[in-house]
Amino acid sequence: MNSKWRVLVILVIICVALLAPNTTNVLDELQLMQTIGFDAGDDDDVIGTVGIISYSADKNYQTTTLSAPSDSARHHRIRMDSMTSHPLHAGKLTGILFGADLSERGIFDTLDTYYRDPKVAARAYLAVVDGEAKELLENKYPFQQEEIGYLNRLINHNINRGNLPRTNMHLFMRAFYEKGKDPFLPLLVYTDEYIRIQGLALFKGDKWVDQLNLEQAFFFKLLTDDYETGGLIELPIDENGEQAVLKELRSGKSFSFNIKQQQPSIDIHVRVKARLSEYSGKHLTEGRLKEITAYSEKEMTKRLQKLLNDLQKKKLDPIGFGDQVIHRGPMDIKEWEEIYPEMALNATVSVKIIESGVSQ
Template identity: 30%
Template sequence: MIKKGRLILLLIVLLFSGCVPKQIIDEVQLMHAIGFDELPDENIKGTITYPIFNPDGNVRVETLTAVSHTSRFIRSMLNTQSPKTLTTGQLRVVLFNDRFADNGILEIVNSLYRDPNVGNRLYLAVVNGSTNKLLTTNYTAAPLPSMYITDMLEQNINTENLPKTNLHVFLYSYYGEGMDPFLPIIKAREKTIQLEGIALFRGEKYVGKLDHKESFAFKVLLEGSKTGHYEVEVKKGKRRGHAVVRNIKGTTTYKVKKVNGVPQFDVKIKILGELHEYPHWLNLEEASNIALIEKTFKKQVHGEAKSIINKFQRLKVDPLGFGDQVRRREKGWDFKEFQKQYPDIKINVTTEVEVVESGVIE
């Protein structure tokens, strides 16, 4: 009886497995990157890259391009040029030209989310310039643009000023009340790709940006950070120079209170930094010179933190989730009312900085 039951179970498994579409690796073309550029007449240019593995072990990149009104039909048009069926099973990065992102990217992002072959850790990025040009250029750093971009974004998240970002993070911030999404901005140079900063979104539309230096304060404000570097302009008497501070630990705490029915915030930043480079004329054996760097570092980070928060309020974007901070503390929170209040809400910022040791002389 037990054997008979096992046999029936095996037949059911085989029956259902036969109903699932199979994709054999040699019979499909694995897309690694997709780029979208805005064209006149509401057309979209789509560019894809995929790797070709040669018998000698070398790998080269191939690209295909198509033009249509929708991203889904672009994929159909691309399939008409491909000897094998294009699939998203190894898709690593999706790029949006800045002009394209101005008009909104949600339709494509939602399409990616609904695709069962696409993982939530997929990287999204805004390109300053043409995504087609970026994906069709040969780079010295890596043979595949897709690998170059994903490795660059990953290492900047792990070691530099870029906050965590991927498809899941974007959609969480987009659909969550009281917060707005952001994406990295990249640009093609002659033989390299450079991370330029962070694209700010109001809903699905790209409306502003932060540069690489501003991203340091943003990352600490957003999620706390143990990574990143900051260049400090040092002045002493008639001498001027620059020092570089590496972030060892940065934290931010938020306190919310209501004043006459309007929320107010107290934001406290604490940064423990390590001095990596400094002007040769600055003697660090003198405690006053360490204090000078700390004071200057504090002043500059504090100023940039206040400046980017003011920028967010002016642009009516909330990537730091001030609205979410209120929502989590208040029953019956009114999102639309907060949106009206947000540009004029009082946000106080205090900053504490400590530089613990010196590094290499510049």
């Protein structure tokens, strides 16, 4: 009797499995959104452009773009679905771009739709385009095959090996919601031949208000991330026009907050170990190497101090000093915003050249 019931239960399970609706997503029945760009349209409309990968039954694929205006990111998704022969799927979405006009107008309403979508990875990259996101995605670049996937690799490479600080959708939204920290994103430019990173777009709330070039981004990254093996900076090392190039950096930082003093201040100390890869002088002696180290410390301290002062004058705090001060207490965001423009920010940089495989 028990064995009969066991057989009956197994048969019921098999029948349920066979009759249940099959929701498996087959690649050749989907169109995968890999990159999406948004630009400002008329009035409050946005123009969305989707970079799509379509797979065929023989596992080949092709990339294409679709574009349409809409009054919201959610309605844009519906418009896009009405233009395709297969369902659009956001599971492979790796990046979201914002054109210059929309970035200046504000990106939160557009971004929030994708931030809340569980199919979209929180680590998807975001970037501002100095121009139109639509044009960047639709252009064909002779030296960059499959530009849709190229953007993800470009940004990751510059984070891991270059001067770009770590950034993604999750980090942007966390800075947006935090009190005492302003968001930032990579800034892209494009020509008829290539796409490149121009620097960093700085935000106040969800609006793009300022930017840093790649050299400034190098010093900015010293304050937000620790270099592990990347980065590159060219420095003048004396009054005779000689130049030195430091690369393959390892860095660390420490902040000392002196907020309760009559003159509030923050002391910033950055430690850099680097390889001297190029030197324009004739001979590199041990004595000259010490002079290069001293000049490097002086020049890097000067440039870092200038960056801090410029951000302070513009009342921008993308490094998040305010967030750290508020968490230490007792100070709220209003008090921080009152003292930040007037407080002393004191930067020092110490440099150690650990290798000098120099090409002269």
